[in-house]
Amino acid sequence: MQKGALVYEGKAKQLFLTPDPEVLYVQYKNSATAFNGEKKEEIEGKAQLNNQITALLFERLKEQGIPSHFIEQLSPTEQLVRKVDIIPLEVVVRNIAAGSLAKRLGFDEGQPLKQPLVEFYYKDDALGDPLLTDAHIALLELVSESEKQSLEHLARQINTALQEIFVSIGVTLVDFKVEFGRTADGEILLADEISPDTCRLWDKETNQKLDKDVFRRNLGNLTDGYSIILSRLGGNSQ
Amino acid sequence: MQKGALVYEGKAKQLFLTPDPEVLYVQYKNSATAFNGEKKEEIEGKAQLNNQITALLFERLKEQGIPSHFIEQLSPTEQLVRKVDIIPLEVVVRNIAAGSLAKRLGFDEGQPLKQPLVEFYYKDDALGDPLLTDAHIALLELVSESEKQSLEHLARQINTALQEIFVSIGVTLVDFKVEFGRTADGEILLADEISPDTCRLWDKETNQKLDKDVFRRNLGNLTDGYSIILSRLGGNSQ
Ligand SMILES: Nc1ncnc2c1ncn2[C@@H]1O[C@H](COP(=O)(O)OP(=O)(O)O)[C@@H](O)[C@H]1O
Ligand SMILES: Nc1ncnc2c1ncn2[C@@H]1O[C@H](COP(=O)(O)OP(=O)(O)O)[C@@H](O)[C@H]1O
Ligand SMILES: [Mg+2]
Ligand SMILES: [Mg+2]
Numbered sequence: 010m011q012k013g014a015l016v017y018e019g020k021a022k023q024l025f026l027t028p029d030p031e032v033l034y035v036q037y038k039n040s041a042t043a044f045n046g047e048k049k050e051e052i053e054g055k056a057q058l059n060n061q062i063t064a065l066l067f068e069r070l071k072e073q074g075i076p077s078h079f080i081e082q083l084s085p086t087e088q089l090v091r092k093v094d095i096i097p098l099e100v101v102v103r104n105i106a107a108g109s110l111a112k113r114l115g116f117d118e119g120q121p122l123k124q125p126l127v128e129f130y131y132k133d134d135a136l137g138d139p140l141l142t143d144a145h146i147a148l149l150e151l152v153s154e155s156e157k158q159s160l161e162h163l164a165r166q167i168n169t170a171l172q173e174i175f176v177s178i179g180v181t182l183v184d185f186k187v188e189f190g191r192t193a194d195g196e197i198l199l200a201d202e203i204s205p206d207t208c209r210l211w212d213k214e215t216n217q218k219l220d221k222d223v224f225r226r227n228l229g230n231l232t233d234g235y236s237i238i239l240s241r242l243g244g245n246s247q
Numbered sequence: 248m249q250k251g252a253l254v255y256e257g258k259a260k261q262l263f264l265t266p267d268p269e270v271l272y273v274q275y276k277n278s279a280t281a282f283n284g285e286k287k288e289e290i291e292g293k294a295q296l297n298n299q300i301t302a303l304l305f306e307r308l309k310e311q312g313i314p315s316h317f318i319e320q321l322s323p324t325e326q327l328v329r330k331v332d333i334i335p336l337e338v339v340v341r342n343i344a345a346g347s348l349a350k351r352l353g354f355d356e357g358q359p360l361k362q363p364l365v366e367f368y369y370k371d372d373a374l375g376d377p378l379l380t381d382a383h384i385a386l387l388e389l390v391s392e393s394e395k396q397s398l399e400h401l402a403r404q405i406n407t408a409l410q411e412i413f414v415s416i417g418v419t420l421v422d423f424k425v426e427f428g429r430t431a432d433g434e435i436l437l438a439d440e441i442s443p444d445t446c447r448l449w450d451k452e453t454n455q456k457l458d459k460d461v462f463r464r465n466l467g468n469l470t471d472g473y474s475i476i477l478s479r480l481g482g483n484s485q
Contacts, residue, residue: 113377114369114387126382131352139351142380144364149352 057085077199093190178241183209295323315437331428416479421447
């Protein structure tokens with residue numbers, strides 16, 4: 010599939026047109042960013058790790074019946090996806106308290122939650138991706154009540170499927186963020202990426218962080234953990 | 248009623264025991280605080296304004312069928328209330344975007360909301376009173392689902408009653424915060440205070456701020472606006 014004009018450049022990926030108006034070409038980038046873009050670095054090898062991890066996970070999710078934008082991996086750093094209108098909600102699922110939740114509600118990091126928690130954040134860099142209540146979502150008219158319920162239901166299904174995948178490779182899925190979009194005919198698809206940039210992943214034995222917190226908190230070499238995730242998922246980093 | 252031992256000193260009020268274990272003696276203070284106690288000042292006359300405004304409003308709300316802790320005003324700065332176990336939720340109702348909502352969601356201050364918005368914040372100074380979603384409230388087990396619905400219903404009733412009161416005195420009720428508590432036998436009562444410390448009140452003609460934003464934003468003499476509210480409500484400041 011031919012790579013057309015760049016249509017959007019984000020913090021982690023570039024999107025290009027293809028001859029098919031319903032298909033986009035995604036080029037993963039080596040940039041790592043945190044704190045709403047305040048901390049930024051180029052990290053050799055990150056693009057190919059996240060592209061391949063996302064491709065593997067979206068394939069596994071498809072086998073579990075989760076509809077997504079993923080079409081196929083094209084190269085170590087590129088994949089084809091269905092173009093969607095991204096719903097400006099970051100849907101976060103948490104199994105264990107960490108990060109902003111721990112800070113916000115006073116939980117100890119690492120404390121398991123009684124049940125998975127689903128949160129919605131407004132995907133808006135200028136506002137710093139604020140947490141939204143159901144009433145805020147209704148006020149902003151970002152999705153209908155029934156769409157919001159679909160998103161929450163899908164997010165919980167994805168959590169169950171991902172937990173199964175990660176537990177089988179000795180990794181604890183602490184939390185993750187997903188984005189959804191609408192196709193031209195209104196279908197809701199899982200979109201964007203699922204990678205150590207968008208999940209908290211802890212080694213089950215050692216509790217070693219295998220995710221972007223290594224970058225956020227300056228804990229060492231970021232790609233070490235990402236490589237462990239990719240290789241345990243059965244991929245091979247080059 | 249005799250004033251017994253001090254049982255709690257907050258930022259705006261002191262609570263004292265009385266001979267009746269179900270009754271507390273509330274002494275309003277002249278302190279003004281903002282930004283979770285970071286900004287602080289003594290303001291002559293504030294205690295008597297807030298005590299009297301709260302007393303007048305709670306009496307009017309009682310006439311409208313809103314159950315509250317209020318028993319009677321004892322002096323310009325003191326009132327008797329029923330002792331409750333405060334539910335650690337600050338329930339905020341907003342009719343017009345202002346303050347943290349405007350900042351958080353990118354609304355212009357002064358923009359009317361399509362419908363009144365109810366928000367819950369965790370009353371916890373150490374955590375900075377964070378916004379809570381319904382899922383957070385369930386996780387923290389602060390109230391049951393049906394209690395939460397009662398709180399929201401009561402808050403909306405209070406909003407309707409307060410809007411009627413304020414509109415009749417030429418004041419726009421922008422937003423307000425209330426607290427609720429449980430009596431020994433489990434009844435939920437409106438508690439704490441309703442005053443220009445806990446509401447945003449704008450003059451309907453001039454848009455002059457008649458509330459604590461004058462202190463938060465250094466806009467002039469705080470008690471000028473509070474005195475206007477008290478006298479328009481039919482009270483007289485001494
Ligand atoms: N299938 C898709 N169709 C259209 N846009 C998508 C799709 N999947 C992801 N996106 C969007 O691509 C953009 C680029 O990704 P990224 O670099 O992560 O951006 P950001 O800096 O906004 O997080 C994001 O805005 C994301 O929502
Ligand atoms: N009827 C009541 N019974 C018991 N406590 C109450 C009652 N009404 C209000 N309170 C509590 O009294 C305390 C003192 O008020 P305030 O000075 O405003 O405190 P704060 O600094 O916590 O806001 C608050 O914790 C408030 O929740
Ligand atoms: Mg992104
Ligand atoms: Mg208070």
